[in-house]
Amino acid sequence: MKYNRCGKSGLLLPQISLGLWHNFGSVDNFENGESIVKAAFDKGITHFDLANNYGPIPGSAETNFGKILKNNFQGNLRDQIVISTKAGYTMWDGPYGDWGSRKYLLSSLDQSLKRMNVDYVDIFYSHRFDPETPLEETMMALDYAVRSGKALYAGISNYDPKQTAEATAILKRLGTPCLIHQVKYSMFVREPENGLLDVLEEKGVGCIAFSPLAQGLLTDKYLKGVPENSRASNPNGHLKLEEVSEGKIEKIRSLNEIAKNRNQSLAQMSLAWLLKDSRISSVLIGASSVEQLKNNIDSTKTLQFSQEELLSIESVLK
Numbered sequence: 001m002k003y004n005r006c007g008k009s010g011l012l013l014p015q016i017s018l019g020l021w022h023n024f025g026s027v028d029n030f031e032n033g034e035s036i037v038k039a040a041f042d043k044g045i046t047h048f049d050l051a052n053n054y055g056p057i058p059g060s061a062e063t064n065f066g067k068i069l070k071n072n073f074q075g076n077l078r079d080q081i082v083i084s085t086k087a088g089y090t091m092w093d094g095p096y097g098d099w100g101s102r103k104y105l106l107s108s109l110d111q112s113l114k115r116m117n118v119d120y121v122d123i124f125y126s127h128r129f130d131p132e133t134p135l136e137e138t139m140m141a142l143d144y145a146v147r148s149g150k151a152l153y154a155g156i157s158n159y160d161p162k163q164t165a166e167a168t169a170i171l172k173r174l175g176t177p178c179l180i181h182q183v184k185y186s187m188f189v190r191e192p193e194n195g196l197l198d199v200l201e202e203k204g205v206g207c208i209a210f211s212p213l214a215q216g217l218l219t220d221k222y223l224k225g226v227p228e229n230s231r232a233s234n235p236n237g238h239l240k241l242e243e244v245s246e247g248k249i250e251k252i253r254s255l256n257e258i259a260k261n262r263n264q265s266l267a268q269m270s271l272a273w274l275l276k277d278s279r280i281s282s283v284l285i286g287a288s289s290v291e292q293l294k295n296n297i298d299s300t301k302t303l304q305f306s307q308e309e310l311l312s313i314e315s316v317l318k
Contacts, residue, residue, distance in 0.1 A: 001014045001015065001016070001043065001044025001045065001046075001297075001300070002015050002300060003015070004280075005281070006180055006206030006282075007180065007200070007203075007206035007207075007281065008205075009177070009179050009204075011082070011122075011153065011179065011206075013047050013082065014044055014282060015275055015282055015283065016045055016271070016282065016283060016285060016296065016297050016300065017045060017047035017048070017208060017284045018036070018045050018047070018048050018284075018285060018286075018293070019049045019050075019284045019285065019286050020048065020049065020050050020061045020065060021051070021054050021061075021210075021286055022286050022288070023036070023286065023288050024060075024065065025055035025056045025057065025060045025061050026055060026056065026057050026063075026064070027055075027060075028064075030067070032289070033068070034067075034071065036287050036289070036290055036293055037065070037068050038068075039290045039293055040293055041072075041073075041081070043293075043297050045297070046081050046082055047082040047084070047282065048065065048081060048083055048084070049182075049210075050062050050065060050084065050086075050112075050116075051085055051087070051089070051125075051127060052085060052086065052087050052108045052112050053089050053090065053091050058092075059115055062085065062112055062115040062116050063115045065083075065116055066115055066116035066117045066118070069116065069117070070117065078118070081122075082123065083116070083118065083121045083122050083123075084122060084155070085109070085116075085121050085125070086124070086125035086157060086182075087104060087105050087108035087109065087112075087125075087126070087127055088100055088125070088126050088127025088130070088158075091108055099130040099132065100126055100128070100129070100138040100141075101130070101133050101137065101138075101141075102137050102138075102140065105126065105138065105142070105145070106141055106144065106145065109121075109145055109150055109151070113150060119149075120149060120151060120152060121150070121151050122151070122152045122153060123152070123153045123154075123179060123180060124142060124150070124151035124154060124155065125155040125156060125157045125180075125182060126138050126139075126141075126142060126155075126156050126157065126167075127157050128158040128159075129156075129163045135166055135167060135170060138167075139154075140170075140174065142154035142171065143171065153179035153180070154171060154177075154178055155178065155179050155180040155182060156178060156181055156182075157181065157182035157183070157210075158182075158183070159181065161196045161199045164181060164196060164199050164200070165199050165203070168199075168203045168205055177204075178203070179205065179206060180205060180206040180281065181200055181205055181207050181208075182208050182209075182210055183207060183208075183209060183210070184209070184210055185209035185211075185274065185280075186211060186212050186213065186214040186270065187214070187218060187270055188214040188317075189211070192207070197277070197279050200279060201279050206281035206282075207279055207280050207281055208282045208284055209274050209280055209284060210284045211284075212271055212274050212284065212285065213267055213271070213285070214270075217243075217252060218266055219266055219267045219270075220256065220265060220266055222244060222252050223253055225249060226244050251317065254316045255269070255270075255313065258309060258313060261309075262302060263302070264302060265295060267295065267296055267299070268295065268296065268298055271283050271285070271296060271299035271300075272299045272300070272303045273305070275299070276304070276305055
């Protein structure tokens, strides 16, 4: 595993990080999740990403990860991993369990630490911009989380370029620089290219891409249409069936042909396509099995693209 510097900080992140958004909740098989985390660490993945509401049920991914830590990462092994968590989306009912107030963020962080049974997390994120709370309040909460020793670094997620510039400026004044921005980015979601990556580069902030495989679209699952038991076929899932048009499937098939010519799977090429940009510190993958995890890690073996390959990809994505 190669490790990239996160912005202008001293922290190195693995090119591939493991997210626990899916497959690690109370409804999932614990032993399978534990096997995935252990295999990830054995392959050099040292960064594990969570949020307070990951599950289902909300909070259960952190609880299960805490059990995995207790079983496998005792002693100084805790110092060999980077744990991140977030708060900003709905976690509990009532006026104090959502958005970006100081009360919610810091209460949520305390709850996350208890669920994982750790003294601190390495990165604590504001999970989304709150239009109703002063940005200074949200950033002061992140600053306090770091100064109190409950987090080592502060991060933001799902902020647009203007919000990102303002947030990083506030944190810099407070003396707790913004380490990282977690952003939705893939071949099918290109918004970060519209100014955000430039802001992050200018401010010296790292970038980690989530949903790099576009909820599984950028894999071989959809080459023959929408399969049963896929995210698109689940009416309660984040990937809506209407997002998987015949035109989108044709693009997936064309991209798959380019990947085959590179001796990669479509998923491997999609991850490599993100990692070719030096502004991307890491890409955040999910995994439902050890086999899938290892296949995605192999994307790092071939990160170079010829100009012809890049032009072919762009012609498909138009």
